[in-house]
Amino acid sequence: MSDKLYDHIFIGAGPISILEALSKKAEGKSVLVIDRAARIGGAWGTTILPNGEDVEIGCHIWSISKPVFRFIDNYLELDMKPLKPQPVIYKNGKDIQYDWKSNVLTMRRMLTNLKHGQLKRLIIDWKSPAYRVAFIPSKYLYPVKGASTFSKALETKARQHDLTVLLKTEIEEIRDQGEYVDIITTDGSSTRCKEVHITSVSNVGRYSTPSKSFTPKLNVSNFIHVHFELSDAQGKKISYVRWVEDDVIHRISDITNQAKSDVERLIIVGVYQEAYESSSEEELQKRIMVKLRENNFIGESTALTNWQFNIFPTNYMDRAEFDSIEDAFNGKLKILPSTDLIYGMHHRLKDWNRLLLSSGK
Numbered sequence: 359m360s361d362k363l364y365d366h367i368f369i370g371a372g373p374i375s376i377l378e379a380l381s382k383k384a385e386g387k388s389v390l391v392i393d394r395a396a397r398i399g400g401a402w403g404t405t406i407l408p409n410g411e412d413v414e415i416g417c418h419i420w421s422i423s424k425p426v427f428r429f430i431d432n433y434l435e436l437d438m439k440p441l442k443p444q445p446v447i448y449k450n451g452k453d454i455q456y457d458w459k460s461n462v463l464t465m466r467r468m469l470t471n472l473k474h475g476q477l478k479r480l481i482i483d484w485k486s487p488a489y490r491v492a493f494i495p496s497k498y499l500y501p502v503k504g505a506s507t508f509s510k511a512l513e514t515k516a517r518q519h520d521l522t523v524l525l526k527t528e529i530e531e532i533r534d535q536g537e538y539v540d541i542i543t544t545d546g547s548s549t550r551c552k553e554v555h556i557t558s559v560s561n562v563g564r565y566s567t568p569s570k571s572f573t574p575k576l577n578v579s580n581f582i583h584v585h586f587e588l589s590d591a592q593g594k595k596i597s598y599v600r601w602v603e604d605d606v607i608h609r610i611s612d613i614t615n616q617a618k619s620d621v622e623r624l625i626i627v628g629v630y631q632e633a634y635e636s637s638s639e640e641e642l643q644k645r646i647m648v649k650l651r652e653n654n655f656i657g658e659s660t661a662l663t664n665w666q667f668n669i670f671p672t673n674y675m676d677r678a679e680f681d682s683i684e685d686a687f688n689g690k691l692k693i694l695p696s697t698d699l700i701y702g703m704h705h706r707l708k709d710w711n712r713l714l715l716s717s718g719k
């Protein structure tokens with residue numbers, strides 16, 4: 359056990375945790391970040407393809423918030439560009455503007471608030487970037503070279519500010535000892551802090567306080583994607599497609615620009631877990647190629663040069679269980695918002711602008 363008592367320990371080195379940890383450090387606090395993964399970035403990772411290309415692991419998209427984009431530009435100095443063409447929802451053979459998803463969601467939410475007379479809630483929601491009505495299509499931005507440049511920018515900031523990040527270290531238990539909290543790893547060693555920060559995907563086996571103990575039930579989701587290296591660039595030009603009402607494919611991303619070599623076209627297809635489990639990878643790959651061809655996402659003669667499936671397991675804890683754990687720790691355990699990157703960042707932006715930007719850091 360280390361004798362050091364940290365002010366803050368963060369479980370997970372994903373983007374929200376890293377930025378929050380940097381903001382605590384900017385306040386002069388002692389901070390430690392721990393992740394079981396071998397690198398910083400959380401869900402914004404890469405995978406190595408059979409041809410050696412190191413590219414985005416899945417189909418990613420950034421939601422819209424201009425203040426968050428300004429922060430990313432100013433603080434992380436990331437090269438972001440509007441997706442070209444802009445993302446679409448693909449339904450019954452037709453492309454629908456991606457904003458329609460948020461238009462429908464916003465209308466529904468506002469009507470529910472009005473119906474239940476929740477005016478305070480209505481004002482809060484109206485200020486949130488998650489609820490917006492876009493009559494003129496908004497511009498969806500994304501890092502030019504994909505998620506890996508985003509993770510690298512976070513790594514650079516962590517290094518520049520001497521943020522201590524302990525990688526390849528898994529946390530098994532978080533134990534409230536009254537005055538402080540013990541963070542216990544799977545190999546039994548422990549580190550102390552005054553406040554611990556977790557995210558909704560922090561997969562910790564046990565949380566205990568002097569009077570209560572929780573062994574949370576985790577909902578496991580496997581995100582399955584397949585990378586297709588194609589022989590030509592024929593077919594519809596896309597950036598990100600959310601495919602609805604299909605039983606196999608739910609998303610497609612074109613990431614040709616992330617490949618360093620002369621790959622003609624590189625796309626990622628997001629696949630439903632049930633479809634993946636019901637056939638072999640070989641059969642599923644063929645089925646996906648037929649669907650892509652029939653829907654003109656690839657050309658009639660486009661052939662497959664290379665392909666690779668990857669599975670990204672994630673565990674989510676129920677919100678109600680989270681709330682009970684947070685209550686039991688009496689302010690010593692905090693849960694970071696982490697379901698959508700841009701909206702999650704939006705929640706913390708006021709503090710980050712003050713602590714990370716105003717001092718020229």
Ligand SMILES: Cc1cc2nc3c(=O)[nH]c(=O)nc-3n(C[C@H](O)[C@H](O)[C@H](O)COP(=O)(O)OP(=O)(O)OC[C@H]3O[C@@H](n4cnc5c(N)ncnc54)[C@H](O)[C@@H]3O)c2cc1C
Pocket residue numbers: 369370371372373374375376392393394395399400401402416417418419420421527528529530557558559560561562563581670672694695696697698699700702
């Ligand atoms: C497959 C997938 C795709 C996603 N796609 C999008 C998208 O397209 N757009 C979007 O806006 N958001 C997306 N998200 C949501 C994503 O969670 C957020 O965008 C953002 O990454 C949240 O950042 P974070 O710091 O909260 O943690 P995350 O990025 O979720 O990282 C959590 C980290 O915690 C670590 N960890 C968990 N348990 C332990 C433990 N016991 N011990 C040590 N380390 C632990 C994990 O290894 C991981 O690195 C996606 C999430 C997943 C899982």
